[in-house]
Amino acid sequence: MEHSHAEIKKHVRKYIFVFVALMALTVVTVAVSYLHLTMTTAVIVALFIASIKGALVAGYFMHLISEKKVIYLTLAFTLFFFIGMIVLTMSSISDQVMMPHVS
Amino acid sequence: MQIPYTSEHHPETGLYNAKLGIWLFLASEVMLFGALFTSYILLRMGAPTWPHGWEILNIPLATVNTVVLIASSVTMVMSWASLMMNDFKKYKMYMGITVVCGLIFLVIKGFEYAAKFEHGYFPSTNNFFATYFTLTGLHGLHVIGGIIVNAYFWGPGSKMWKTEPQRFVNRIEVAGLYWHFVDLVWIFLFPSLYLL
Numbered sequence: 195m196e197h198s199h200a201e202i203k204k205h206v207r208k209y210i211f212v213f214v215a216l217m218a219l220t221v222v223t224v225a226v227s228y229l230h231l232t233m234t235t236a237v238i239v240a241l242f243i244a245s246i247k248g249a250l251v252a253g254y255f256m257h258l259i260s261e262k263k264v265i266y267l268t269l270a271f272t273l274f275f276f277i278g279m280i281v282l283t284m285s286s287i288s289d290q291v292m293m294p295h296v297s
Numbered sequence: 298m299q300i301p302y303t304s305e306h307h308p309e310t311g312l313y314n315a316k317l318g319i320w321l322f323l324a325s326e327v328m329l330f331g332a333l334f335t336s337y338i339l340l341r342m343g344a345p346t347w348p349h350g351w352e353i354l355n356i357p358l359a360t361v362n363t364v365v366l367i368a369s370s371v372t373m374v375m376s377w378a379s380l381m382m383n384d385f386k387k388y389k390m391y392m393g394i395t396v397v398c399g400l401i402f403l404v405i406k407g408f409e410y411a412a413k414f415e416h417g418y419f420p421s422t423n424n425f426f427a428t429y430f431t432l433t434g435l436h437g438l439h440v441i442g443g444i445i446v447n448a449y450f451w452g453p454g455s456k457m458w459k460t461e462p463q464r465f466v467n468r469i470e471v472a473g474l475y476w477h478f479v480d481l482v483w484i485f486l487f488p489s490l491y492l493l
Contacts, residue, residue, distance in 0.1 A: 197381055199381075199382050202378050202381045202382050203382075205378055206375065206378050209371055209374050209375060209378070210371075212371075213367065213368070213371040216367045217364065217367065220360065220363050220364060220367065223487075223488055223492065224356065224360050224492065226492075227351060227356070227488070227491075227492035227493075233493070236492075236493055237493060240488035240489070240492055240493055241485075241488070241489075243488070244484050244485050244487075244488050244489075247484045248481050248484050248485065251370060251477050251480055251481050251484065252477070252481060254374075255370055255371075255373075255374045255473070255477045255480075256473075256474055256477045256478070262310065262311045262312050263311075264310045264311070264312065264317060265312070265316075265317070265320050268317075268320050268321060268324055269320070269324065271324070272324040272327050272328070275328065276327055276328065276331045279328070279331060279332060279335055280331070280335050280338075283335045283336075283338075283339055284335075284338070284339070284342075286339070287339065287342055287343065
């Protein structure tokens with residue numbers, strides 16, 4: 195095995211820290227929602243917190259911070275198409291706005 | 298037939314094959330959930346009115362479910378760490394908790410769905426509920442899949458620990474990657490559907 199027991203114990207301490215951070219961020223997300231901010235602010239805050247939580251899960255639980263290059267390449271490839279999909283879909287909205295009378 | 302690189306690393310990738318395989322699968326899952334998520338944004342932006350999730354959905358229940366799912370992710374990674382430290386008993390305990398947490402999530406989701414149906418809210422009611430049931434339903438199916446796999450590795454599948462320990466540790470890591478992904482999807486679904 196690649197990892198020594200001492201290394202795994204260090205990992206375990208990190209997992210517990212991440213767990214506490216995820217719980218705290220969940221409380222923050224729910225608490226912020228009760229403030230009923232304006233829609234744009236609420237979306238930005240909610241997605242910002244969710245992104246931090248997602249990064250913690252992917253980085254530590256899924257060990258992404260110490261992964262091999264081929265996995266990063268796979269994910270970069272996926273991210274490219276994911277963003278492409280969103281941009282293409284959203285551009286259809288601007289089409290409708292610019293041509294309101296075309297049916 | 299001998300399956301290659303189940304425990305040792307492939308010389309080209311530096312990974313055992315199942316790990317690359319699960320990441321490719323998760324990449325396809327990103328596109329699946331991404332497409333539905335994009336559809337949700339498109340529907341919401343195009344709708345003249347859209348209800349706030351917190352007006353209709355049960356935030357306390359969903360918050361409990363978020364906590365349960367995050368806890369299950371921690372116990373999942375702890376089950377892998379226990380095997381890495383040669384502690385099979387602890388593995389059994391943590392994997393058992395992971396499965397139970399998955400089941401608790403489903404039961405709570407079941408109560409939530411039942412309450413919606415009782416009030417006459419179905420996927421056909423409006424775009425909001427169509428989105429809600431599709432996204433949480435697909436996520437729920439993923440949870441069911443994860444529970445089946447994890448329960449297998451807790452029970453009959455754990456025999457491999459005696460015959461091929463490294464391969465078994467790798468299997469748990471792969472099952473964990475899937476389970477964490479399901480948790481990750483929920484982390485985005487929860488605020489998007491319930492809190493905005």
